[in-house]
Amino acid sequence: MLQSWYQKWLGKTPATHNDNLITNINSTSELALEVRNLSFSIAEKDLVQQANLTVKQGQFTALLGPNGAGKSSLLKLICGDLTSAQSSQKVKIFGHSRQQWPARELAQHLAVLPQHSQLSFAFSVTEVVSLGALSLALPQNALLQLVHQSMQQTGVAHLAERAYPTLSGGEKQRVHLARVLTQLAHAGRQGLLLLDEPTSALDLAQQHKVLRLCRKLAQQGVAIVVVLHDLNLAAQYSDQIVLMNNGKIVASGTPTEVMTADTVSATYGWPVKVVPHPELSHPVVMS
Amino acid sequence: MQIKRYSLAWVFTPIALLLLAASFTAVLVGPMPMSLGQALQALLPNNDVAPHINLIVQQVRLPRVLLCVAVGAILAMSGTVMQGLFRNPLADPGIIGVSGGAALGAALAIVLFASMAQSHPVLLSLATVPVFAFLGGSITTFLVYQLGTGRNGTSVTIMLLAGVAISALAGAAMGLLNYYADDQALRDIALWSMGSVAGASWSSIGLAWVTAISLFVLFQRDSRKLNAFLLGEPEARHMGIAVESLKRRLILLCAAGVGVTVALCGMIGFIGLVIPHLGRMIVGPDHRTLLPLSAMAGALLLLVADTFARTLVAPAELPVGILTALAGAPFFIFLLLQQRGRL
Numbered sequence: 001m002l003q004s005w006y007q008k009w010l011g012k013t014p015a016t017h018n019d020n021l022i023t024n025i026n027s028t029s030e031l032a033l034e035v036r037n038l039s040f041s042i043a044e045k046d047l048v049q050q051a052n053l054t055v056k057q058g059q060f061t062a063l064l065g066p067n068g069a070g071k072s073s074l075l076k077l078i079c080g081d082l083t084s085a086q087s088s089q090k091v092k093i094f095g096h097s098r099q100q101w102p103a104r105e106l107a108q109h110l111a112v113l114p115q116h117s118q119l120s121f122a123f124s125v126t127e128v129v130s131l132g133a134l135s136l137a138l139p140q141n142a143l144l145q146l147v148h149q150s151m152q153q154t155g156v157a158h159l160a161e162r163a164y165p166t167l168s169g170g171e172k173q174r175v176h177l178a179r180v181l182t183q184l185a186h187a188g189r190q191g192l193l194l195l196d197e198p199t200s201a202l203d204l205a206q207q208h209k210v211l212r213l214c215r216k217l218a219q220q221g222v223a224i225v226v227v228l229h230d231l232n233l234a235a236q237y238s239d240q241i242v243l244m245n246n247g248k249i250v251a252s253g254t255p256t257e258v259m260t261a262d263t264v265s266a267t268y269g270w271p272v273k274v275v276p277h278p279e280l281s282h283p284v285v286m287s
Numbered sequence: 288m289q290i291k292r293y294s295l296a297w298v299f300t301p302i303a304l305l306l307l308a309a310s311f312t313a314v315l316v317g318p319m320p321m322s323l324g325q326a327l328q329a330l331l332p333n334n335d336v337a338p339h340i341n342l343i344v345q346q347v348r349l350p351r352v353l354l355c356v357a358v359g360a361i362l363a364m365s366g367t368v369m370q371g372l373f374r375n376p377l378a379d380p381g382i383i384g385v386s387g388g389a390a391l392g393a394a395l396a397i398v399l400f401a402s403m404a405q406s407h408p409v410l411l412s413l414a415t416v417p418v419f420a421f422l423g424g425s426i427t428t429f430l431v432y433q434l435g436t437g438r439n440g441t442s443v444t445i446m447l448l449a450g451v452a453i454s455a456l457a458g459a460a461m462g463l464l465n466y467y468a469d470d471q472a473l474r475d476i477a478l479w480s481m482g483s484v485a486g487a488s489w490s491s492i493g494l495a496w497v498t499a500i501s502l503f504v505l506f507q508r509d510s511r512k513l514n515a516f517l518l519g520e521p522e523a524r525h526m527g528i529a530v531e532s533l534k535r536r537l538i539l540l541c542a543a544g545v546g547v548t549v550a551l552c553g554m555i556g557f558i559g560l561v562i563p564h565l566g567r568m569i570v571g572p573d574h575r576t577l578l579p580l581s582a583m584a585g586a587l588l589l590l591v592a593d594t595f596a597r598t599l600v601a602p603a604e605l606p607v608g609i610l611t612a613l614a615g616a617p618f619f620i621f622l623l624l625q626q627r628g629r630l
Binding site: 107131 | 291292374376511514515518519521522524526527528567571572
């Protein structure tokens with residue numbers, strides 16, 4: 001008893017499930033994410049009901065739905081912010097359940113871009129981006145090079161020495177994108193990036209900049225799952241749209257399959273018209 | 288706003304020199320004047336300096352310098368880690384209740400045993416006050432930690448509030464003890480709560496240095512994780528950090544560190560609050576450089592404060608906690624005024 005108490009305090013919890021830790025990380029799974037029959041409830045309120053979801057390597061998936069539909073809960077179950085005995089079994093990332101992944105290795109394959117980060121300490125932009133390399137164990141030179149590369153990719157290299165708290169919302173989001181890019185640097189095609197309403201505080205141009213970057217990442221093989229509010233943004237950038245309502249997935253497929261006037265009207269409880277975009281091929285929702 | 292970081296050599300060399308100079312000054316000044324040559328010789332075994340100089344250097348001033356350096360470093364490092372862990376630049380080591388609990392433990396020991404000590408000197412030789420102070424600090428930290436820990440892990444916000452509540456409770460209990468204490472005990476409690484490094488013995492120095500060095504090594508190992516923790520707990524978890532065990536480990540270490548200093552020297556405030564701020568203004572919030580800088584700056588501040596404490600009203604001396612508060616509080620107000628627009 002004394003030993004277990006001591007271990008608890010020191011954070012050396014005896015490993016209960018370490019026996020089946022994966023030894024070969026380079027699994028050959030084509031599926032970046034597989035969620036099978038996942039339900040989750042808090043205080044008898046069903047937040048997610050029997051959700052099924054697969055995301056392939058390099059696929060851009062948008063989670064849509066009215067407020068309270070369970071999009072964010074589903075995303076949190078995937079990234080581990082919410083957990084239950086069930087969720088750790090039924091969420092598979094590159095073929096392995098969450099508990100099979102050692103935390104540090106998982107971080108090299110799964111990254112999360114938060115809605116917004118409050119950081120009241122005056123890190124420079126470079127320092128924030130380098131935090132992404134925490135799980136990588138890189139020598140200093142390689143690290144600086146990687147950080148610079150990521151910052152160039154998201155267009156924040158010119159802000160390198162700026163104090164993070166003085167940036168605008170859009171700049172902050174792109175700095176964090178550079179950070180998660182750094183985190184996924186060794187993932188190759190085995191990367192999965194989750195984003196929770198990354199564009200909610202951004203103006204029109206910044207929204208497109210962030211999503212275009214994600215699109216570019218998807219082309220490089222990183223699987224993207226993003227919670228969005230704007231139906232038309234989702235239609236423009238996604239390969240797959242997953243529409244949720246009352247904790248259930250009510251439709252999923254390509255934008256053209258999911259975004260029909262009937263489905264969208266029924267889900268949101270508001271009449272809409274859907275027309276094709278005059279120049280691009282995706283549907284446009286008019287309400 | 289561009290961030291300008293000084294190169295590490297430019298930061299650490301001056302502060303190391305300052306610390307060295309302050310140490311020599313502290314050995315030299317005092318009611319008994321001596322020359323630098325005498326003091327240096329007195330440090331060597333089998334020297335030919337007058338015996339009273341030997342005694343003062345070896346038994347009084349040098350131990351005091353060494354204790355100051357270790358205690359100042361522990362307090363400043365714990366403060367740095369607490370501010371990082373609570374992601375709040377206004378946190379200090381006392382926030383987890385360790386100071387309040389330690390004060391209560393010490394007061395309990397003073398009131399219960401001080402009167403008995405004259406008839407039973409064995410109680411004093413067991414060093415009941417330090418032991419009770421350490422126990423008090425550990426128990427309150429444990430309580431605060433347990434209150435803040437629920438099914439979904441430890442919430443630092445709830446810990447913060449629990450720390451306030453438990454400290455208030457400890458304060459009430461202290462008030463009760465003060466009410467029952469006799470005049471001598473009251474004075475002892477008051478002096479103890481203002482802190483002093485006068486009790487430096489070689490065994491307390493050993494304990495303080497072992498604590499300081501262990502804390503430095505262990506904190507330094509977690510420094511990069513602590514950097515990531517500043518982004519937020521979920522963010523740190525997504526970067527592959529085991530946040531629950533990190534929190535537990537750092538809280539335990541801080542409580543032990545502060546507990547040791549409180550047991551050895553009583554309550555010395557403001558070092559853990561002010562020094563990390565000062566460090567961040569110079570090298571930024573990166574804990575890999577902030578921790579060593581804080582340790583050195585904390586050591587320097589306590590050493591200078593103690594030198595003034597024992598020379599200003601010599602041959603008597605002031606409690607050093609008064610001087611750290613006297614220097615620290617105005618500086619802290621200055622910081623608040625600077626940040627008023629941003630907080």
